[in-house]
Amino acid sequence: MNVMHQVQAKYKLIALDLDGTLLTDREQITDETKKWIQYAVDNGVKVIFSTGRGLQTAKGIWDELGLDSPMVLLNGAEIWEGPGRLYKRIFIPRETIRRIHAIAAERGDWYWGYSVESLTGAKDWTPEMFERDWMKFGIGCQDHKKLAGLKEEMLSWGSLEITHSAPVNMEISVQGITKESGVRQVCQMLGLSMSDVIAMGDSHNDAKLLKAAGLGVAMANGEEHIKSIADVITATNNEDGVAQAIRKYLFQIE
Known part of the structure; x- marks a missing residue:
């Protein structure tokens, strides 16, 4: 997608869960989703992961998207400022x-x-x-x-x-380490507030983040509890749900 001019996005940061959200059931990112993530980046939006995965299984996805943004891994226990730049780790005794x-x-x-x-x-x-x-x-x-x-x-x-x-x-x-706590620290790092965040997820470990974000987006394939607390519900992970949410809720493109 060619971006001829800057478009004003409604939110400044997208926090994406991976499994069941960004990734299809075959653990792939669709071309449509890649296109809209790039569109967001081109228009000044930070795109980060907020995942239960660690670097061992998230780095390849980070590389695939070519993102130079912070990442919240291991449900908030590991935070990166960007590729190769560790910010914080919180260890269980x-x-x-x-x-x-x-x-x-x-x-x-x-x-x-x-x-x-x-x-x-x-x-x-x-x-x-x-x-x-x-x-x-x-x-x-x-x-x-x-x-x-x-x-x-x-x-x-x-x-x-x-x-x-x-x-x-x-x-x-x-105790106290969650995806929400991790994204809050990334917001502090970037000079943003939680109201600037659109967060997407499908499972229990997304709940606190979705409630705290400016807009909490549940996937249609998500747990019923997650769908009940989210602000909006997008399509499933196999139907470009992330792409649809970016298009509709960040850029108001129907």
Whole structure:
């Protein structure tokens, strides 16, 4: 799309969830979505990720879009000023990781963690892992009642933030660390306010951000709770929902 002149966008920052939002179910970004993200960038809008993914699985997407903007990764536990420019990491205390891991190994169906060095799942977990610093730990369980019990138990410790990106998992960070807290820090970095933000997402870990943003956009494929709290609902991730939202809500192009 050729931009002949600057268009006034209604918001100054787009915060995008990845899985189920920017990415299709085949983990691709459609050409239509790429076109409208570039249109936003060309018109002075910052486009950032606000994702549960870490750099290990988000960097390729960052590179694909050619974005030179901040990123909120690991549900806010890792913030980047731009490519190769780390701003902040918030680690779960090592003794807490030992407690979480013991529960995950005994009662979860699967588990994984994001450290500085790696994304590590159960089959690759070794005693050496306890000497690393972890920003996020995830536990998966097909039994929803069992998973809810694990969540309730860990929340009772009073030091953890627990959310989920799918009904069969829980994602654990330091208390107070969320996508919202991460995007707030990016806004401070850029001299913006949360009212300048349009945020898009589909899962529980997007809830606080969507409520705090100037405009919270839920994907049509999103969880019912997310759709109920969002300001607006766009099309699904497989139907260019992000592109439609940028066109309609940033640039008022029907």
